[in-house]
Amino acid sequence: MSQPLVVDTVPGLRAQIREWRREGLSVAMVPTMGALHDGHISLVGAALATADRCVVSIFVNPAQFAPTEDLDKYPRQLARDLDRLTEAGAQLAFTPTVSEMYPAGFATKISVGGPSSGLESDFRPTFFEGVATVVAKLFLQALPDYAIFGEKDYQQLCVVRKLCRDLDLPVDIVGAPTVRDAHGLAMSSRNAYLDAAELDVARQLNVILRQTAAALAAGADENGVTGKATAALLEAGFDSVDYVAARESLTLTSWRRDGDGRLLAAAWLGRTRLIDNVEVSSFIP
Incomplete structure (x- = not known):
């Protein structure tokens, strides 16, 4: 070619x-x-x-x-x-x-x-x-x-x-759609900054987000589960978390439980800042 x-x-x-x-x-x-x-x-x-x-x-x-x-x-x-x-x-x-x-x-x-x-x-x-x-x-x-x-x-x-x-x-x-590696980590040019140990930690970001999105879709309290997600990221080895937040998928206003949304996060590993997001299905009681 x-x-x-x-x-x-x-x-x-x-x-x-x-x-x-x-x-x-x-x-x-x-x-x-x-x-x-x-x-x-x-x-x-x-x-x-x-x-x-x-x-x-x-x-x-x-x-x-x-x-x-x-x-x-x-x-x-x-x-x-x-x-x-x-x-x-x-x-x-x-x-x-x-x-x-x-x-x-x-x-x-x-x-x-x-x-x-x-x-x-x-x-x-x-x-x-x-x-x-x-x-x-x-x-x-x-x-x-x-x-x-x-x-x-x-x-x-x-x-x-x-x-x-x-x-x-x-x-x-x-x-x-987001392209991910075999472990679910979203592809990013900044991934090149991560060493092997940091990559192991980074790959927990999507895992924790998916678990949190599933909990929201099942009716869990939004503030409670996003707070737990932040704690889980820190326990996994992230140095700090800027946000874990659910938003309406088109306008990014506050998520309504009867509508589809996005769960978005940003967290730091050393000097590298990683972002990711996953879909949140509407809650149907």
Whole structure:
């Protein structure tokens, strides 16, 4: 298979997509920050199942990192990423520089309300502003028909959907299931930071979340079981827990027991912060 075309400028990106449009081809986009793993590759597969052409953006977005976060050490491995995209069949890789995305004098930010409130925002208050701004730019630069996002970053998926609805961005947002390793750990570029002992602990996150979701679906008290989940994560070896919370699945408002929801969590292992989520079925007494 041939390597995808690599472009690093907005005019180059638009020129190729215009050519596809002249051929009557549909386009799906997969926004990433690189360090591609099997979860990302599954998104490429979903894109190619949805549209005729797939463009993958690889851009470590400084706007979504707080000053205390891991921007400098975030893994960057473009050559390996392009090899993976070749195997996956993506046709175009968009690899802009920071100055291409945020030229001198750039001063615009996008703030999305609703599903961005709470959870991640309580601990990373600038994160979704950075996500919304870069995603809006990518959509306006590429004008894809579809964009594929993984459900592992579930709150982010809800924020992007809200962004497109509120601003009438003509992009169909497709959520793809979380890809997990054989032990149930959600694939993440940050998993590379974990040593063998930490991986054993990290793999308990999904186990505890599933147990908690089952208890909620069976009618257990929400505050009681989420508190027990936090205690169980700490007992399993996590250093701290930012949150374990049940939310309504579309708006991320408080979960109603008669509706489907999501149980979301964020916890720390050393310097590595892991997030995950699972479905919560409605309680039927």
